[in-house]
Amino acid sequence: MIPATETLRLALRALRRNKLRSFLTALGIIIGVAAVICMVSIGEGAKQRIRTQIESTGTNVVLLFSGSSSSGGMRGGMGSQPTITWDDLRAVQTELPAVRAAAPLSRTGTQAISESQTWTTTVYGTTPEYFTIRNWSIARGSGLTASDQAGAAKNAVIGQTVAENLFGAGTDPIGQVLRVRNAPYIVVGLLESKGQGGMGEDQDDAIFVPISTFQARIQGGLSQYVRGPVYVSAVSSEAIDAARAQIASLLRERHRLAPDEEDDFSTRSMAEMTGTLTSATQTLTTLLASIALVSLIVGGIGVMNIMLVSVTERTREIGIRMAVGAQPSDIMAQFLIEALTLAAIGGAIGVLLGLGAGELLSARFGWSMVARTDIIVMALLVSAGVGIVFGIYPARKAARLNPIDALRYE
Amino acid sequence: MALIELQGITKLYRSGDTEFAALRDVDLSIGRGEFVALTGASGSGKSTLMNVLGCLDAPSRGSYRLADRDIARLSRVELAAIRNQFIGFVFQSFNLLARTSAAENVELPLIYARCAPAERRRRALEALDRVGLSSRAGHHPSQLSGGQQQRVAIARALVTRPPVILADEPTGNLDSQTSIEIMRLLAELRDSGITIVFVTHEADIAAFAARKLVLRDGIIVNDIRQQPEAAHPAHALSGGTHDPGH
Known part of the structure; x- marks a missing residue:
């Protein structure tokens, strides 16, 4: 050649x-x-x-939903038929060695009103543990407390997007008042920016109030069951499977499910979502x-x-x-x-x-x-x-x- | 031993149902150092014979020995090597590569002889010098006259130092003065020992050869030895055909 x-x-x-x-x-x-x-x-x-x-959400997070799921796919009813009671939640929180913390997250889309602005956003009812589980820190002010929880205080912690839209960029929102469904809430804390979530949603477009307040003033109706998912953090990312197994056996026992009955709840790990x-x-x-x-x-x-x-x-x-x-x-x-x-x-x-x-x-x-x-x-x-x-x-x-x-x- | 030895060479062309024989049982022997003109009317088979001699076209039947090699049995690859090493071809229409310098055109056979670039250039310039065109080495064919282009083509035919140069109507596209110059150049090459076979239909060009073959309907009808008339241009211009019976 x-x-x-x-x-x-x-x-x-x-x-x-x-x-x-x-x-x-x-x-x-x-x-x-x-x-x-x-x-x-x-x-x-x-x-x-x-x-x-999703990793920023927390790699050792497990989501617990009401309603069953069959393996490989979700049932349409997942989360819609509440089956998890407050006692169940407390038991998950306290009795399981693989679980570090658990927090409910109820939500509703609504308008929030400040002195000068109106903003359509999502209001969440949760407990202080939620922010620990999500590894989400407070930028200014303070977080929700156990006493807010106990007293159903009308205190709110807000995300950056809400702060900007209700009170204007650069204004300190702490101590300001916002109204949701005709009730005034005092802003006690401003969250660090978390950016977009796994589904592309703006995680900073959120108002958090104590779950007790949420139940009484925003959700309405019966409050025997936990509405929305429960965020559970395992003690480590290796303990995720153990945590899921422990949650499952605990809830099956508490709900008195026969061995041939399906779970009336389901768990998903963040890894699965990823x-x-x-x-x-x-x-x-x-x-x-x-x-x-x-x-x-x-x-x-x-x-x-x-x-x-x-x-x-x-x-x-x-x-x-x-x-x-x-x-x-x-x-x-x-x-x-x-x-x-x-x-x-x-x-x-x-x-x-x-x-x-x-x-x-x-x-x-x-x-x-x-x-x-x-x-x-x-x-x-x-x-x-x-x-x-x-x-x-x-x-x-x-x-x-x-x-x-x-x-x-x- | 003859350089070129043809026996019973037949070349058939088929068009539809009819078969046409361009060459019929041609026997021919050409020795080393001969200067041969192939003449004949248009369609007499002289170009076909030339192409067979040049290994550009394969005969339908017969044997062809070139420098003691049996050409008829060679593959395409081996034939390419024969064309490269043993044959220099000169065409009527020069067939130089356009937009390629004279030196590069002359180098072309050496590329396919796997010759190193420096050696190639040296030998190309040497060949151009031999045809008197060393000053035009960098010119493209479009910048050269017809006669100069044909000289470049002859240099290209020479450059691999083949034993035989085959020229198909080498003067067909040239005026008579230039034709004579080209024929003189070929005569010089013959004098240096190269066998030359050329096709022409012009009597005064054929007169340069020492041997004249006349073809008619694919058969060699006449094989004449003659006194080549290369010495004086005036003679060549006025010189007529040498009568076969002379």
Whole structure:
């Protein structure tokens, strides 16, 4: 074989001769690779963000819901039919060695009103333990206390978004009054910003009041059962499974369930939630990347098309080369390397463009982007592969020409 | 031992149901250092014979020995090597690569001979010097006259130092003065020991050869030894055909 550098030089020269054509052909590859890189990087970023956000919720958190769940999927009734009593909650809190703390979280969407503003937000009723479980600290003022709880005090702890919208940015909300459902609450604490939650919701758009106050003034109705999920933290992340098992056996006993009866409650660990969400994101990323891959293949067909044109155009040149002694393999290598070079250059530009577009989109929409080296290397290899696969046929066509026919070609 | 030895060479072309024989049972022997003109009317098979000799086209039947190698049995790959090492080809339409310098055109066979770049350049310049074009090494074909282009093509044919140069109507695209210059160049090459076979239909060009083969309907009808007329351009211009019976 002729040294590859020689053939490469020849290929670059041929590509330079038709600059616009080479560029347009490479453009197909460029767009394909850029799309793949962009999609995968953004998807990877989303996955990583979900993971960190859920981890910020607390990795050793277990959610306890009323209602049953069957393994592998949720029943529609989960959480809607309350089965967990306050005594159950207390028992979970005090009797189980693997459980550090438990807190109920009831919620309702409503309007909150300050002197000057109205803001639609979510009001939560909970206990002081909730903030420990969520690892959520107070930025200013104080948290909810046990005595607030006992006295059903009309004290509230608010998130940053609520503070900004009700009292204005930069105003100290501590000691201010807000009204929810015609009852005034004194703001005693402002929470640290927590940012977006695992579902993309704004966790700072929240007002927390004691659960006793919530039951009496906001929720209304019977208050025998805990409404909404119970946040439970295990003593460590290794103790999650133990905590779930202990909760299950405790509640089955307390609810007097026969061995053949299903649980009338369910538990989910944050790790499971992470898994579900990341796999959903993964599916979306894979889907988008496959669509992008299709455009890469279309780009490859473009390469093949132009190589076929090039072989036809240069039939006479091929004839001359054969007449002076070029082997069929030399001709094959010449056209194959030309296609490969075209695709590889397109791939390299595509990687840069994809990363650039990813950065731009991330900056514009506040997404995060994670460029994975393995994906970049793979995209480059795939585009080179596209060059080879779609270059082989035209190159073989060139190599198989009969010298005399090629020379006579007009 | 002859350099070129053809026995019973037949070349058939098929178009639809009809078969047409461009060459019929041609026997031919050409020795080393001969200067041979192939002549004949259009369609007589002289170009086909040339292409068979040049290993550009395979005969349908017959045996072809070139420098003691049995060409008929060689593969495409081996034929490429034969064209590279043993044959220099000169075409009527020059067949130089466009937008490629004269020196690079001459280097082309050496690339396929796997010759190192420096050596290649040296030998290409040497060959260009031999055809009197060393000052045009960097020019592209479009910057050269027809005669200069044909000289570049001859340099390309020479550069691998083949024993034989085959020229298919080398003067067909040139004016008569330039034609004579090209034929003189070929005569010089013959004098240096290279076997030269060329096709022409012009009598005054054929007169440069020492042996003239006349083809008609795919058969060699005449094989004439003659006194080559290369010495004086005036003679060459006015010189007629040498009568077969002379």
